[in-house]
Amino acid sequence: MDERTIQTEPAEGVGSSRPVHLGRVPAQPGWMDRHWRPRSPRASRPVVLWAVGAALLGAWALPLEVPGAGWTVAALGVATALLALGRTARANWWWLLLGVALMTLPTLRAASWLTALAVLGAGVALAASVSRGRAARDLVWAPVFYGAAVFRAVPWAGRGLKHVGGGQGGVRVTRTVVLSLLVLLVFGGLLAGADSDFADLIDVVLPAVDGESLVLSAWVFAVLLALVLAGSFLLDSPVDAPEPDRPRRTVRVAEWAWPVGVLVALFAAFVATQVRSLFGGEGHVLRTASLTYAEYARSGFWQLLMVTALTLAVIGVVARVAPRETAGERLWLRSVLGVLVVLALVIVASALVRIWVYQGAYGYTLLRLLVSVAELWMAVLFVLVLVAGARRRAPWLPSAVVGSALVALLALGLLDPERFIAERNVARFAETGRLDVHHLSTLMADAVPALAALPEPQRSCLLSQQLAELEADERLTEWNLGRERARRALAEVDVDLARACSSAR
Structure with missing residues (x-):
């Protein structure tokens, strides 16, 4: 509350001024206070204990140098903590399960690039799991809010730490953890020196204790602690994505139908004139003079990128501005965009044929396989758009787009891409x-x-x-x-x- 004095005004018939009002006037609340008010003044005891436990587990298990089972163990710890703390907050548990599924890839595959993609995908799933809605703006803002929640969760958890076990709960917990570690180090070291087999077991289970490993473990502990605390804060105090200031503008049917109709006619003419080359495959290459496999595949690939970007952009703009109040307007929207998506799917199928012909002739590489997977995912996007267009409302579409990308990444990892490439080349x-x-x-x-x-x-x-x-x-x-x-x-x-x-x- 800000103390503000209202300006005085001259009294009637008198040259002096008299005060109109003195007192406290409430300050205008900011966006954060209006939309993201903490429900609880401090973190509860389960939040603190689960967060510390998950962070300790990850600090012990997670190997930063190589892909390994510790990545999966750390992910399970974070997911278990959020699931346990989100029972009454309606957490999107299926996103958490998808994130954990992605984090099994570091245990299954040795490719470090695949681990990096799995961690990135699991981070997207983690942010979506504590999002309040399924709209596109909710999913876009989810990572932003998760990052901001870290800064709000630290003082929130600090206030809760003081009440973990009474007034001195934080001191008691710290003292207990320190004493437990001291017992582990002293007696574990003595027993390891007494028996070589036990020493080998200690070397397998515990990381090497040196300055670098301690710093890395502390860093992992801090990151995982922040992840769990931020997720817990969002589950306790959910936030709504900001609404756009400007209302949705619509245009008349003719204003959008004519440009999109021209694009549909252009795609139809292209497909009609390229039927032989679109699905000709190896036979078309052999029958066409001066046409190489590289030219055949690259033309299809660039067609895919151009058509995909153009079609998805057109669909997004039209879905935003096209009116849908009457049955006629909805029929126009579904018909024109439906034909456009079907024609785009034909060209996507053509590009898939071309890239597979190219790989059969020149061998499989990681880049070519990733391009093929991306093409398949884009085809799924077009199918999702086609299904959404058949319904009047499709609130599930943004979640389906993000979820399909994560599922495609999981499928790529389960395929064992590097072994797949090696087998085909052999x-x-x-x-x-x-x-x-x-x-x-x-x-x-x-x-x-x-x-x-x-x-x-x-x-x-x-x-x-x-x-x-x-x-x-x-x-x-x-x-x-x-x-x-x-x-x-x-x-x-x-x-x-x-x-x-x-x-x-």
């Missing part, structure tokens, strides 16, 4: 005698079981580096299925460490 080598040694040498341990099937000297030149990297010892939380399979495959073949890849091209 099969192509058996048929044609051609092998992309340079690209295969960039793959990680997931590809080893497939590469072990190569003959010499190709096998040794590609596996010698993998053999050296897989000899390092691992803790229990660093265990990874991809690396375990690679070790088993390497144990069954002979590898010449002196073999140079230049002789295997």
Whole structure:
């Protein structure tokens, strides 16, 4: 409350002024106070305990250097804490489960790039899990609010820490944790020195204690603690995404139907004149003079990008400005946009055919596989838009778009992309005698079981580096299925460490 004095005004018939009003006038509340008022003055005891427990679990388990089971364990800790604390807050638990499913990829696959994408996707799912709505603006604002909630959750949790077990609850909890760690270090060290087998067990379960590992563990603890506290704060005090200031503007049917109709006619003419090349595949390439596989595939790929961007942009603008009050207006909207989406799907299918023909001729690479997955996901987007257009309202569409992207990422990880690429290239080598040694040498341990099937000297030149990297010892939380399979495959073949890849091209 701000103390403000209202200006005085002259009294009637008198030259002096008299006060009109003195007192406290409430200040105008800001957007944060109007839309994001904390329901609870401080964090409850379960919030503090669950957050600290999940952070400690992650600090012990999570290996930052390599993909491993610890990533999944840390994700399970965060998800369990939020699920336990969100029972009465209607948390979107299916988003949390999707995030945990994505975080199983670091346990299953050795590719570090896949772990990075899984962490990014799980972060999107985590933000969506505490979002209040399914509209596009809710999903867009969810990561922003989650980041802002970290700064609001820290003092909120600090006030709750003082009441964990009474007035001195925070001191008691800290003292208990410190004493437990002291017992673990002192007695664990003595017992490890008394027996070598127990010492080996300690080395597997616990990380090496040095300055760098302590700093990394403290950093992981702080990040995970902030994630759980921010999610708990949003579950306790949900926030609404800001509404746009300007109302939705509509135009007459003719104003949008004519431009979109011209675009539909253009797509229809293109599809009609390109029927042979759209689905001609390898036969079309062989029958067409001066047409290479590269030209055939690249033209389809750029068509896809242009058509996808243009079509989705047009659909978004038209859905925003087109009137839908009468049955005739709704019929126009569904008909024109429906035809546009169907024609775009035809070109998407064409691009998929082209990229698969290209890979069959020149071999599979990670980039080409990712392009194929992206094309398939774009096709799913068009189908979702087509289904949404058949209904008058589709509030589920923004969530379906984001969810389908995360599911596509999960499917890519379950496919085991690097092993898939290696298997296809090994099969192509058996048929044609051609092998992309340079690209295969960039793959990680997931590809080893497939590469072990190569003959010499190709096998040794590609596996010698993998053999050296897989000899390092691992803790229990660093265990990874991809690396375990690679070790088993390497144990069954002979590898010449002196073999140079230049002789295997």
